[in-house]
Amino acid sequence: MKKSNFKQRINACLFFTSLLCSSVVLQAQNYCSSTPVAVHGSLSVSGNRIVDKNNNPVSFAGNSFFWSNSGWGAEKYYNADVVNWLAADWNTTIVRAAMGVEDSGGYLSNPTENKNRVKAVVDAAIAKGIYVIIDWHSHHAEDNEASAISFFQEMAQTYGNNPHVIYEIYNEPLQVSWSNTIKPYAERVSAAIRAIDPDNLIIVGTSTWSQDVDIASNDPITSTTNIAYTLHFYAATHKESLRQKAQTALNNGVALMVTEWGSVEASGNGAVDTASTDAWMSFLATNNITHANWSLHDKSEGASVLNPGASTTGGWAANNLTASGTKVKSIVKNWKQYCSDTDTGGGTTNQEPSVSITSPAANSSSAAGTTIQVKATATDADGTITQVAFYANGSIIGTDVSSPYTQNWNPISGSYTLTAIATDNGGAKTTSTAVAVTIGTLPGGGTCTDLPVWNANTVYANAGTQVVFNGNIYKNNWYTKNQSPATNSGQWEVWTLVSSCTAINATSASTEIKLYPNPSSDKIQIEIGDTEDFSRVSILDFQGRVVYENKITSKGTIEIPLNDYNEGMYFVKLSGKKEVTKSFIKK
Structure with a gap:
C-alpha cells in the first residue's frame, strides 16, 4: 500500500510543481467575481431561512471532512492545500471540520492535535473567503457539556470576529429527548458562545441522528438568536418521509442546515442513489438550505469522495474520485451563486414567477387507485423557473425541474386541495391558486x-x-x-x-361523520352517530401505509390516541357497509 501511495505522491508533486507556475488557478475568485464571504458577509436567521448581510436568503454547497480523530486515517486531509483546492476546483463555498470528541483519538483524549486540525481548516477557509463549520462531532455531547463549553469559548474568542465561522455544537444526538436533554445542553453551550460572540450562526443537532427537526421545531430554542437546526440524510436510506419532517419544521418557522449528507446508504456504504440525491438537491435548492457532503476521505466506503491513495493536498483528477465524489463535485460545482445584488448594484428587484395548475380540473373527481398526473404551467418574466413543487393538502407529493411540469400522484380516497409552488432563479416563489379534487x-x-x-x-x-x-x-x-x-x-x-x-x-355519508379536534397533538375523536354502516376504522399515513386498524364495536364516538405518531397528515378510513375517508393533521 505504501509503495503505490509513493508513486501517486510523486505524480502529485509533479502536478503541483506545474500548478505553482500558474497560481492564478488557486487564487481565482470564482464566486460572483469575488468570494462568498466578501459577497454575503455575516449570516443570520430570518424566519425559516438563513440570510446574508442584505437579508437575502442564501444557501451554500460544500464538503464535510471525515472524523478528525488521530489514527482514523482522515486527519491527513486537514490542511490548507485541500481547502484551497476545493474552493478553486470544486467551487466549494462551505467546509465542515468534523472534530471527533469522545471516541478513541478524539478531542477528549487528544485535544491539542484535534484542535490544531480544526484550526488548520478554519484558518484556510477564512483565507479563501469561504464559510466554515466548526463541528463538535459527537453522539453523546450531553455527557461532556463542560468540555464542549470550554472548546467553543476558545473558538469564539479566536474566531468570533470572522463572519466565515459557524458553530455546530452537537453533530448527531441519538434517540434522546429533545426537550429534556438536547435543548438544555444547547441552551447552555449557546449562552457560553453568546457571551463572547453575539451573532455568528449556531447550528444545533436534533434527535435520532439529526433527523427529528420537526420535533425540535415544536419546542425551539428562544433564549438566544441566530439558531438553526441540523438535518442529516443519506439519500439511499432517507427519502420523502424525512423531507416531510423537514417541511414540517420549515412550516413551523425554524431554519435548517444540512451539515452532513450522503449519496449512499446511512451505513456509509452502497451505491449512489442518483434519483434520491437529485430529489434531495431539488428540495434543498427550493428552500435555500445549505449543505455539506460526507465525507472528504479516501476510506474504502461508498460515502467517501476520494479513491484510496488520493493525494492529501488536492489536485485530484477524475479517476481519483469515487462514484459519490463525481456526483458530489458536480452538485457543489454547479450550486447556485447568489450574485444579483453584486451584479446589479442592488438596483433590480426580482419579479416573482407565475404558476397555475392545469390538470386535474378544479372540483373534478377520480377513482381511488388511479394514477393522476398533476400538471402546471410556470413562467418567469425576468429569469427562469428552477423548480415547481406539487402539494396535496399542504404536503409535498413531488417536484419537477423542467417544463412541462408534471407529477404522477397515487392518492387514497379523500378530499384534497392541490397547489403548486414555482421557484425562479432568483429564489422568488409563487403559490398557485388551489385546486380541489375528490378521490373515491x-x-x-x-x-x-x-x-x-x-x-x-x-x-x-x-x-x-x-x-x-x-x-x-x-x-x-x-x-x-x-x-x-x-x-x-x-x-x-x-x-x-x-x-x-x-x-x-x-358520498353523503362523509358529511355525516365528524372528526375533531383537527389539527390535534394528542388524540382525535370520530363521531359516527347511531349507525351500523361501519365495522372497522383505520389510520393511514400520507403514503397510504396502514399505521392503525381496529374493529368498531359500538356506536357513537371513537377515540384514538396520537401520542406515538409523527407530525404530518394522516387519513381516517371507516369501512363496512359504506366507506368514508377523512384527513387530519397531527401537530
Missing part, C-alpha cells in the same frame, strides 16, 4: 351511462359539453369534430379530462 368510488360503481359516448362524426359546438370515451369523462374547451379525447386532451388542447367513469362526488 361511486356508490354502486358508476358507469357514466347518463353521458353520451364521444363520436368522431358529431359536432361539439358548445364549450363544456361532456362525453365518455375509453372509461373517462371529458369536456370540450371549444368547437371540435373528429378530434379524439384520448389524443387531444391536456394543456391547450380541445378536450380536458374531467374524471374517470368510476369517479365520484363524495
Whole structure:
C-alpha cells in the first residue's frame, strides 16, 4: 500500500510543481467575481431561512471532512492545500471540520492535535473567503457539556470576529429527548458562545441522528438568536418521509442546515442513489438550505469522495474520485451563486414567477387507485423557473425541474386541495391558486351511462359539453369534430379530462361523520352517530401505509390516541357497509 501511495505522491508533486507556475488557478475568485464571504458577509436567521448581510436568503454547497480523530486515517486531509483546492476546483463555498470528541483519538483524549486540525481548516477557509463549520462531532455531547463549553469559548474568542465561522455544537444526538436533554445542553453551550460572540450562526443537532427537526421545531430554542437546526440524510436510506419532517419544521418557522449528507446508504456504504440525491438537491435548492457532503476521505466506503491513495493536498483528477465524489463535485460545482445584488448594484428587484395548475380540473373527481398526473404551467418574466413543487393538502407529493411540469400522484380516497409552488432563479416563489379534487368510488360503481359516448362524426359546438370515451369523462374547451379525447386532451388542447367513469362526488355519508379536534397533538375523536354502516376504522399515513386498524364495536364516538405518531397528515378510513375517508393533521 505504501509503495503505490509513493508513486501517486510523486505524480502529485509533479502536478503541483506545474500548478505553482500558474497560481492564478488557486487564487481565482470564482464566486460572483469575488468570494462568498466578501459577497454575503455575516449570516443570520430570518424566519425559516438563513440570510446574508442584505437579508437575502442564501444557501451554500460544500464538503464535510471525515472524523478528525488521530489514527482514523482522515486527519491527513486537514490542511490548507485541500481547502484551497476545493474552493478553486470544486467551487466549494462551505467546509465542515468534523472534530471527533469522545471516541478513541478524539478531542477528549487528544485535544491539542484535534484542535490544531480544526484550526488548520478554519484558518484556510477564512483565507479563501469561504464559510466554515466548526463541528463538535459527537453522539453523546450531553455527557461532556463542560468540555464542549470550554472548546467553543476558545473558538469564539479566536474566531468570533470572522463572519466565515459557524458553530455546530452537537453533530448527531441519538434517540434522546429533545426537550429534556438536547435543548438544555444547547441552551447552555449557546449562552457560553453568546457571551463572547453575539451573532455568528449556531447550528444545533436534533434527535435520532439529526433527523427529528420537526420535533425540535415544536419546542425551539428562544433564549438566544441566530439558531438553526441540523438535518442529516443519506439519500439511499432517507427519502420523502424525512423531507416531510423537514417541511414540517420549515412550516413551523425554524431554519435548517444540512451539515452532513450522503449519496449512499446511512451505513456509509452502497451505491449512489442518483434519483434520491437529485430529489434531495431539488428540495434543498427550493428552500435555500445549505449543505455539506460526507465525507472528504479516501476510506474504502461508498460515502467517501476520494479513491484510496488520493493525494492529501488536492489536485485530484477524475479517476481519483469515487462514484459519490463525481456526483458530489458536480452538485457543489454547479450550486447556485447568489450574485444579483453584486451584479446589479442592488438596483433590480426580482419579479416573482407565475404558476397555475392545469390538470386535474378544479372540483373534478377520480377513482381511488388511479394514477393522476398533476400538471402546471410556470413562467418567469425576468429569469427562469428552477423548480415547481406539487402539494396535496399542504404536503409535498413531488417536484419537477423542467417544463412541462408534471407529477404522477397515487392518492387514497379523500378530499384534497392541490397547489403548486414555482421557484425562479432568483429564489422568488409563487403559490398557485388551489385546486380541489375528490378521490373515491361511486356508490354502486358508476358507469357514466347518463353521458353520451364521444363520436368522431358529431359536432361539439358548445364549450363544456361532456362525453365518455375509453372509461373517462371529458369536456370540450371549444368547437371540435373528429378530434379524439384520448389524443387531444391536456394543456391547450380541445378536450380536458374531467374524471374517470368510476369517479365520484363524495358520498353523503362523509358529511355525516365528524372528526375533531383537527389539527390535534394528542388524540382525535370520530363521531359516527347511531349507525351500523361501519365495522372497522383505520389510520393511514400520507403514503397510504396502514399505521392503525381496529374493529368498531359500538356506536357513537371513537377515540384514538396520537401520542406515538409523527407530525404530518394522516387519513381516517371507516369501512363496512359504506366507506368514508377523512384527513387530519397531527401537530
